[in-house]
Amino acid sequence: MKTKQELDRRSFLKASIVAGGALVLGLNIPGVSRAEERFGVTSEPAADFSPNAFIKIAKDGKVTVVVGQSEMGQGVMTSLPMIVADELEVDWANVSFAHGPADKAFFNPAMGMQGTGGSSSVKGFFAPLRKAAAQVREMLISAAAASWNVPADTCIAENGRVIHTATKRSAAYGELLEAAAKITPADKPKLKDPKDFKYIGKAVKRLDSPSKVNGSATFGIDVKVPGMLYAIILRSPVIGGTVKSIDDTAAKAVKGVTHVVSLGYGVGVIADSFVAARKGRSALKVTWEEGPMAAVSSETIMKSFVDAEASKKGLEAKKIGDVAAGRSKAAKVLDAVYYAPFLAHATMEPMNFTADVRSDSAEVWGGVQAQMLVQGTVAKTAGVPVEKVKVNTTMLGGGFGRRFEMDYVIDATLLSKAAGKPVKVVWTREDDMQNDVYRPAVYNKLSAGIDAAGKPVFWHHRLATDAIMARAGKAFGFNLKDDQLDSSSFEGAHELEYKIPNFQCDWIRVDTGIPVGFWRSVGSSHTAFSVECFMDELAALAGKDPLEYRLSLLEENSRHAGVLRLAAEKAGWGKKLPPGSGRGIAVAESFGSYVAQVAEVSVGSDGKVKVDRVVCAADCGQIVNPDTVAAQMEGSVVYGLSAALYGEITIKNGRVVQTNFNNYKPLRMNEMPKVEVHLVTSSAPHGGVGEPGTPPIAPAVVNAIFAATGKRVRSLPIRTDELKKS
Amino acid sequence: MTKISVNKKVFETDSDPSTPMLWVLRDEFGLTGTKFGCGIAQCGSCTIHVDGEARRSCVTPISAVVGKEVTTIEGLSPDSSHPLQKAWIAEDAPQCGYCQSGQIMAAAAMLKKTPKPTDADIDQAMNGIICRCGTYNRVRAAIKLAAMNGGK
Ligand code: FES
Numbered sequence: 001m002k003t004k005q006e007l008d009r010r011s012f013l014k015a016s017i018v019a020g021g022a023l024v025l026g027l028n029i030p031g032v033s034r035a036e037e038r039f040g041v042t043s044e045p046a047a048d049f050s051p052n053a054f055i056k057i058a059k060d061g062k063v064t065v066v067v068g069q070s071e072m073g074q075g076v077m078t079s080l081p082m083i084v085a086d087e088l089e090v091d092w093a094n095v096s097f098a099h100g101p102a103d104k105a106f107f108n109p110a111m112g113m114q115g116t117g118g119s120s121s122v123k124g125f126f127a128p129l130r131k132a133a134a135q136v137r138e139m140l141i142s143a144a145a146a147s148w149n150v151p152a153d154t155c156i157a158e159n160g161r162v163i164h165t166a167t168k169r170s171a172a173y174g175e176l177l178e179a180a181a182k183i184t185p186a187d188k189p190k191l192k193d194p195k196d197f198k199y200i201g202k203a204v205k206r207l208d209s210p211s212k213v214n215g216s217a218t219f220g221i222d223v224k225v226p227g228m229l230y231a232i233i234l235r236s237p238v239i240g241g242t243v244k245s246i247d248d249t250a251a252k253a254v255k256g257v258t259h260v261v262s263l264g265y266g267v268g269v270i271a272d273s274f275v276a277a278r279k280g281r282s283a284l285k286v287t288w289e290e291g292p293m294a295a296v297s298s299e300t301i302m303k304s305f306v307d308a309e310a311s312k313k314g315l316e317a318k319k320i321g322d323v324a325a326g327r328s329k330a331a332k333v334l335d336a337v338y339y340a341p342f343l344a345h346a347t348m349e350p351m352n353f354t355a356d357v358r359s360d361s362a363e364v365w366g367g368v369q370a371q372m373l374v375q376g377t378v379a380k381t382a383g384v385p386v387e388k389v390k391v392n393t394t395m396l397g398g399g400f401g402r403r404f405e406m407d408y409v410i411d412a413t414l415l416s417k418a419a420g421k422p423v424k425v426v427w428t429r430e431d432d433m434q435n436d437v438y439r440p441a442v443y444n445k446l447s448a449g450i451d452a453a454g455k456p457v458f459w460h461h462r463l464a465t466d467a468i469m470a471r472a473g474k475a476f477g478f479n480l481k482d483d484q485l486d487s488s489s490f491e492g493a494h495e496l497e498y499k500i501p502n503f504q505c506d507w508i509r510v511d512t513g514i515p516v517g518f519w520r521s522v523g524s525s526h527t528a529f530s531v532e533c534f535m536d537e538l539a540a541l542a543g544k545d546p547l548e549y550r551l552s553l554l555e556e557n558s559r560h561a562g563v564l565r566l567a568a569e570k571a572g573w574g575k576k577l578p579p580g581s582g583r584g585i586a587v588a589e590s591f592g593s594y595v596a597q598v599a600e601v602s603v604g605s606d607g608k609v610k611v612d613r614v615v616c617a618a619d620c621g622q623i624v625n626p627d628t629v630a631a632q633m634e635g636s637v638v639y640g641l642s643a644a645l646y647g648e649i650t651i652k653n654g655r656v657v658q659t660n661f662n663n664y665k666p667l668r669m670n671e672m673p674k675v676e677v678h679l680v681t682s683s684a685p686h687g688g689v690g691e692p693g694t695p696p697i698a699p700a701v702v703n704a705i706f707a708a709t710g711k712r713v714r715s716l717p718i719r720t721d722e723l724k725k726s
Numbered sequence: 727m728t729k730i731s732v733n734k735k736v737f738e739t740d741s742d743p744s745t746p747m748l749w750v751l752r753d754e755f756g757l758t759g760t761k762f763g764c765g766i767a768q769c770g771s772c773t774i775h776v777d778g779e780a781r782r783s784c785v786t787p788i789s790a791v792v793g794k795e796v797t798t799i800e801g802l803s804p805d806s807s808h809p810l811q812k813a814w815i816a817e818d819a820p821q822c823g824y825c826q827s828g829q830i831m832a833a834a835a836m837l838k839k840t841p842k843p844t845d846a847d848i849d850q851a852m853n854g855i856i857c858r859c860g861t862y863n864r865v866r867a868a869i870k871l872a873a874m875n876g877g878k
């Protein structure tokens with residue numbers, strides 16, 4: 001996504017500062033919003049000085065950084081304030097964060113929209129926040145210098161004060177606000193020399209931890225507004241099914257139930273409590289128009305992949321040389337099929353949303369990843385002008401791409417409109433599991449050959465899978481054409497860093513009818529598995545060490561090679577392990593970051609896989625907070641391990657089979673490996689952090705299983721019965 | 727009307743005695759720190775203490791806590807001063823934070839019985855609490871830190 005809104009944002013920022021900011025932006029409304037009053041969702045902090053959308057300074061010198069990005073655990077409410085604190089020269093103890101509203105001032109330049117995804121927050125906001133903070137610092141310095149009648153360049157800013165170096169005279173920021181507000185910000189403020197950074201690059205404590213250890217952090221599901229009702233929706237058991245008829249007599253007889261509303265795709269039961277709504281839903285009788293998906297099951301989907309791969313050429317995602325010619329020259333050839341299943345996001349907090357739709361306006365609350373899409377969606381659904389929709393972002397109990405969707409937003413908006421009251425919709429875990437937009441399932445056909453010396457002479461990768469953008473792109477006004485490539489389906493497979501003379505990657509689009517979406521690390525979540533495992537197979541075919549083989553195909557000073565060497569060294573690559581144990585390695589670039597992981601696993605005679613240790617080396621370019629980066633790598637490993645060991649969504653007669661955590665199992669405490677994270681110090685451009693740790697873990701584990709057992713796992717999740725010693 | 731003591735305060739509810747405590751705490755008493763994750767005793771996000779024992783409030787009816795003392799995350803300490811809470815901040819354990827009330831409540835019940843837990847003790851007490859963000863190793867480290875600081 002390109003940044004055509006960037007210009008917009010820039011001029012907006014400038015205009016708002018020139019005008020003294022707050023009023024133009026409508027951000028500094030005195031008092032508190034309704035949400036804040038009830039639950040401390042501080043979307044509009046009071047401030048004495050709001051020079052721009054991001055920064056508010058109070059008379060006591062406290063600085064609030066307004067963040068339009070969403071906090072879903074990745075630490076954005078800490079990393080973005082750190083950037084401001086550093087450039088503004090304020091003490092970390094005086095810095096807090098607030099959620100920003102849906103507003104074009106918060107456009108993420110790395111996404112071209114206000115949105116939190118693609119591991120892009122720091123990438124997008126590093127430069128704008130530094131500039132905004134530096135402008136404010138200079139305004140404060142100029143204000144102080146003017147009052148002392150000294151040149152501004154004889155003053156410095158330090159720890160929330162302006163100091164006149166020669167006379168040691170100083171003034172706290174809080175005393176300078178009024179004067180500073182009258183100063184025009186410089187178009188090109190002087191930025192700090194990175195060697196003087198106080199916070200950027202350091203392991204600064206998270207600002208949101210205190211509220212997350214005492215129950216006070218407000219998530220969407222915790223929102224309560226006066227007069228609010230609760231709703232649950234009964235949805236078609238078959239994907240895409242619609243309501244045929246409703247018998248709501250019993251449901252309406254449940255104490256507390258106030259409305260039963262047909263939504264076409266489901267039936268909402270509204271009540272004065274969640275428990276009553278849930279009871280009402282159990283009593284509801286609905287017959288469904290099941291639609292065409294009733295004929296679809298995992299087996300038919302697999303057949304459609306196999307048939308499509310066999311009968312269709314597909315679209316060429318990349319071509320170098322001639323794979324057929326390469327094949328004819330190969331000394332040894334390898335063909336394999338790799339399969340990755342559909343996966344659910346299963347965020348810890350199930351989908352939920354609260355809407356208060358009035359005749360000409362609406363206010364909404366919840367955990368969302370794209371505030372302005374929410375604003376537009378609510379406006380359209382409620383039939384109110386977009387500028388009359390106020391979006392309050394709460395903490396997100398996990399995002400992973402799921403909270404980019406609008407389905408739960410639409411639920412609450414429709415039901416509030418129907419009831420004429422604020423309504424909170426809560427999905428049960430079963431609703432959440434069975435009505436997700438899933439990580440696409442992927443059927444991969446891979447062929448490669450090596451010459452007599454073991455070097456690859458060709459590589460041909462064909463992926464049969466859904467197009468995520470065919471559906472998801474519509475939200476961004478993007479219409480994927482039939483003959484158009486959707487890189488989210490094959491990213492990570494078509495541009496390999498490895499030197500291979502004849503290379504081809506084809507994408508065969510298959511519309512399975514299963515709704516698919518963005519799942520932590522998107523295409524790379526499965527391409528790293530197929531590519532890095534097949535590369536391991538080639539190494540074995542060539543009789544080479546998997547690490548040495550990879551390094552021999554990479555530029556010596558490439559970042560891929562750098563993280564591979566680092567992970568291998570820290571893991572003690574090559575050192576002996578006990579029988580039944582093995583080490584595997586994998587590397588992947590995604591979202592501008594390079595991550596290699598070494599997994600150590602032991603496989604029991606019953607086939608049970610235990611991952612004992614994971615060593616992760618990451619090169620994310622310039623880092624803002626190494627501790628949050630480490631935490632994201634640790635978390636990504638767990639997310640990817642859960643998927644590799646257990647994750648699979650299957651379909652029977654158009655219905656999702658899995659329901660809850662008992663049959664869609666995540667990794668638990670007792671299964672946790674040791675995880676060691678090593679970060680490369682770098683001044684390269686910021687890479688992403690939230691996602692890039694996920695792709696390499698599945699292939700690292702699968703390659704370790706091969707090292708331990710000699711067995712190749714080519715289909716996920718890893719199946720214990722296939723690894724049993726016979 | 728049923729009277730229930732939560733965090734040493736008496737609350738009243740006229741909900742059916744079979745109603746799970748989770749929803750009574752959250753929607754009636756305004757104690758939203760206790761979270762809903764699965765509803766079927768699988769995830770532990772809803773962990774509370776009933777007379778000091780860790781219980782899953784999504785499957786604990788009102789009738790099971792009458793005459794007993796219920797503690798939620800909000801009542802663990804008046805000012806986030808419980809050694810576990812301090813250790814959690816020291817380790818920056820939370821990511822999204824949604825599971826953390828359950829993690830801390832489960833750990834607190836364990837530490838009361840087992841002040842110096844081994845890794846196996848921690849596995850046993852904590853494997854019922856799912857964290858989709860994958861904070862397990864920091865949770866483990868925080869428990870050990872709190873135990874070292876004599877946390878109960
Ligand atoms: S909500 Fe009670 S165990 Fe999951």
Ligand code: FES
Nearest residue numbers: 822823857858859
């Ligand atoms: S911190 Fe997000 S689920 Fe545990």
